[in-house]
Amino acid sequence: MKKRTKQFFLYHHRIGLGYILLGLIFVALLTFLPTISPNGLTESEMNSAIAASELETNFMQTGNIIDLPYHTLQKASLHFFGLSLWSIKLPSIIIAVFAAFFIILLLNRWFKNDVAVIASILTTLSTAFLFLAGNGTPIIMYVFWLALILWLGSKIVGNDHVHPLLVITLFLSLALSAYTPHLFYVTIAIAIAGITHPHLRFGLKQLNLGQLILCFSIFFLTISPLVVGCFVKSDNIRQLLFMPDFSIGGFVQNISNAFAPFFSFSLVYNSVYLAPLFGLATVVIVIIGILASVGKMFTSRNTVVSLLVIYAIIISGLNGNVAISIIIPIAVMTAAGIESIINKWYSLFPENPYAHLLGLIPLITVIGMITISSQTHYVFGYHYAPRVVDNFNDDLVIISNHISTDTPIVVTDETQNANFYRLLSKYNDYKIISAVDKDTTEYAAFRPTKADNFTLKEIITSPKSRNSDRLYIYSKDTE
Numbered sequence: 001m002k003k004r005t006k007q008f009f010l011y012h013h014r015i016g017l018g019y020i021l022l023g024l025i026f027v028a029l030l031t032f033l034p035t036i037s038p039n040g041l042t043e044s045e046m047n048s049a050i051a052a053s054e055l056e057t058n059f060m061q062t063g064n065i066i067d068l069p070y071h072t073l074q075k076a077s078l079h080f081f082g083l084s085l086w087s088i089k090l091p092s093i094i095i096a097v098f099a100a101f102f103i104i105l106l107l108n109r110w111f112k113n114d115v116a117v118i119a120s121i122l123t124t125l126s127t128a129f130l131f132l133a134g135n136g137t138p139i140i141m142y143v144f145w146l147a148l149i150l151w152l153g154s155k156i157v158g159n160d161h162v163h164p165l166l167v168i169t170l171f172l173s174l175a176l177s178a179y180t181p182h183l184f185y186v187t188i189a190i191a192i193a194g195i196t197h198p199h200l201r202f203g204l205k206q207l208n209l210g211q212l213i214l215c216f217s218i219f220f221l222t223i224s225p226l227v228v229g230c231f232v233k234s235d236n237i238r239q240l241l242f243m244p245d246f247s248i249g250g251f252v253q254n255i256s257n258a259f260a261p262f263f264s265f266s267l268v269y270n271s272v273y274l275a276p277l278f279g280l281a282t283v284v285i286v287i288i289g290i291l292a293s294v295g296k297m298f299t300s301r302n303t304v305v306s307l308l309v310i311y312a313i314i315i316s317g318l319n320g321n322v323a324i325s326i327i328i329p330i331a332v333m334t335a336a337g338i339e340s341i342i343n344k345w346y347s348l349f350p351e352n353p354y355a356h357l358l359g360l361i362p363l364i365t366v367i368g369m370i371t372i373s374s375q376t377h378y379v380f381g382y383h384y385a386p387r388v389v390d391n392f393n394d395d396l397v398i399i400s401n402h403i404s405t406d407t408p409i410v411v412t413d414e415t416q417n418a419n420f421y422r423l424l425s426k427y428n429d430y431k432i433i434s435a436v437d438k439d440t441t442e443y444a445a446f447r448p449t450k451a452d453n454f455t456l457k458e459i460i461t462s463p464k465s466r467n468s469d470r471l472y473i474y475s476k477d478t479e
Contacts, residue, residue, distance in 0.1 A: 038382035040392030063233025088136035096133030119335035145177035175222035258323035289337030
């Protein structure tokens with residue numbers, strides 16, 4: 001009976017087909033969703049684009065080394081594709097693809113294939129992950145580095161034949177992750193574990209002296225610009241490890257603010273995050289996973305998850321962006337919940353393969369409903385939740401659609417986000433002026449102006465209901 005069941009093509013190839021379908025959907029969503037929802041840029045994305053554009057080859061002299069790997073990629077994107085929504089978000093899209101890949105690999109290390117593919121779908125197509133993929137800031141690096149480091153660790157720990165390339169990649173990843181604020185604590189934790197944990201010490205002992213010297217050389221060489229940058233610009237140390245004006249009250253408030261939108265099912269917060277980032281159905285599966293893992297708390301998997309949760313909670317008090325790293329524990333506990341549900345169903349019909357197959361149908365239906373619900377929530381929520389929408393600026397889209405490069409744009413020091421709009425001159429050949437001169441016949445401004453011999457010709461508005469007047473077009477009076 002089992003043999004006949006496995007002859008079904010879809011059943012036999014369900015894992016491969018599941019990953020192919022997930023990959024196609026994920027790439028398709030990342031290709032067009034960031035330009036649809038949210039249709040705009042946050043202030044953090046604008047600042048990230050400014051930081052990337054100002055990145056120079058002599059960064060060790062200037063000390064601009066915070067989030068250096070991400071900003072290097074973003075600078076290349078701006079250079080080749082100009083200043084646009086898509087070019088600003090492209091680095092996050094690329095990194096999100098790799099982050100999703102390493103999450104899938106990690107789940108496959110800890111769970112069976114059928115469980116891993118379902119958990120991967122719920123994680124990578126969730127509102128939280130899609131937001132990260134479409135947000136043009138280095139925040140995606142928290143998920144990427146943690147997923148990569150955990151997967152490499154899972155390949156090394158307990159493996160009697162560790163490939164040297166895996167260890168070299170781990171050392172390189174730890175060094176590069178230190179450029180992301182507050183991830184250096186993860187490097188310190190792993191270094192301590194490497195000294196104290198017998199399995200990790202055993203993995204290192206498998207490397208010969210030359211390989212160890214190579215690993216540590218790569219680590220220190222990669223991290224050297226960070227060290228130099230901290231000496232040149234001492235404020236980097238505060239950004240990488242601490243928080244400005246530390247206080248217990250501010251620390252606790254930061255934690256509360258960081259996690260408030262994640263599981264809020266009734267309130268919409270004034271935040272770039274669309275609450276809830278994790279739907280009620282996903283939370284229920286996570287709770288099932290937690291309950292199923294209670295009796296296995298001291299396994300390596302659950303120990304790592306527990307430490308990640310503690311890290312995300314404590315460090316979010318220093319930097320609210322770290323809270324998003326909770327995605328990794330959520331993915332693992334989602335897989336644990338799915339595993340518990342499947343095992344429970346299989347235990348009811350241990351010798352009936354048809355029951356096993358039929359049991360997957362309602363589970364797949366529920367997963368499909370959760371996924372579609374997440375997509376709907378993501379697309380429409382960022383258009384119709386005013387407290388969230390107000391955090392996104394669609395001026396770049398408006399300028400691209402309505403202003404030609406022949407029309408100067410007035411940008412003064414008093415203009416909000418002035419440094420960002422000046423990038424239009426650097427990357428998109430727009431003429432950015434600080435004042436109207438005698439040769440100007442038409443110009444655009446972000447606020448009503450009073451220029452002699454000019455008349456308001458048009459007001460370009462945003463689809464948003466609030467602050468909808470965005471650009472004022474003036475033309476010179478004809479004599």
